[in-house]
Amino acid sequence: MANKFLSIGELSRQSGLSAYTLRYYESAGILKPVGRTPSGHRRYHREDVIWLDFVLRLKRTGMPLAEIKRYARLRAQGEETTRERFALLELHRERLAAQIAELQESADALDEKLQTYRDMLAAATVPEDR
Amino acid sequence: MANKFLSIGELSRQSGLSAYTLRYYESAGILKPVGRTPSGHRRYHREDVIWLDFVLRLKRTGMPLAEIKRYARLRAQGEETTRERFALLELHRERLAAQIAELQESADALDEKLQTYRDMLAAATVPEDR
């Protein structure tokens, strides 16, 4: 138990991504070339899983794969890119704030519209008085 | 001034959508067949603009065109679909709330990560003590 490695099928189940997608991410440079068994089967290590979780977090916030890939490339280059990665994430954080604000505004507008629907329905379901 | 109609170019400028996209929305059933001049040029009326604004609001909140189209179809069918449209919007409102909550959670996680970057950079830029 608490296996050291995960096969692609296991990681697929754990992450919710298809095995296709995991291979695609690797080929796209988002996951670095992962360890292999002697026969060529992928073995994902704890660090790979942690990195994937972070990637999925960025994805959930709408960062395009191309930009995630850029971050991954910087990360692979090591410490001297720390400042650049920081700047990239900071920019994304700002976009995220803007996105949240816009969604909130739309949610408010939607609430108003829903209220007019409620009023309409209330009027329609009581066509006679009492 | 305060023209009664808009040409496709004018609406394009006003809405930020390309004329291509406006025609595409019409062909996709999102904008109902719009008025034409005798020679076939489109003329958008005030109601068309108002509806487009609402469509764009739904779009900004991540509603796929197929679902917007469903709403448009119901709307075209008239009053007896009011309840269904209301339900559709209410469901979307809930998804929107979930989306906002998830983004907020990711924003918080990102803030933590940014803080560790700040700590790292602070440590790295003062390698000697003073």
Place this chain on the structure above:
DNA sequence: TCTTGACCTTGAGCGCACTCTAACTTTTAG
């Protein structure tokens, strides 16, 4: 040993939401 299922690679295909091309007509400014 056989079979079943998980895995491998390469490359094609797909769904969404546009975006553009080509060939043509209409409108507008000078």
Place this chain on the structure above:
DNA sequence: CTAAAAGTTAGAGTGCGCTCAAGGTCAAGA
């Protein structure tokens, strides 16, 4: 009157992010 800008259509092309098909290899249980 004419040139250029803006409009029309049908249909092809694009970019993103997967998703799958084909044709194999490998591992584990009956």
